[in-house]
Amino acid sequence: MVRLLDVNFSDPINLGTADEITMLELATRIRDLCGSSSEIVFKPLPEDDPKQRRPDLTRARRILGWEPRTSLDAGLVRTIAYFRERLTAR
DSSP states (O other): OHHHHTSOOOSOOOOSOSOOOOHHHHHHHHHHHHTOOOOOOOOOOOTTOOSOOOOOOHHHHHHHOOOOOSOHHHHHHHHHHHHHHHHHTO
16 A cells, blocks of 8 residues: 555556455355354345456556565454454453
8 A cells, every 4th residue: 555655546456366266265264264153144246246356466566566475364364363452452
């Protein structure tokens, strides 16, 4: 995000990973990493729901010199730890 401040570019730039997974796989990973037994609930998809959730990282590479360095699982572990710490600090 800080690199965006240094470039003269106003169109969207995708950040993410080239590894494509389904929303069910993502929900299952999050639930498992949290040690939760929560039920995963299925709802109808919005009409404009994207069929592919794999960002094109071309602009991030070309304009920002950015490459993903954190795996999805490592990022989820860090994110879960962050929110656990924030919620217990209340």
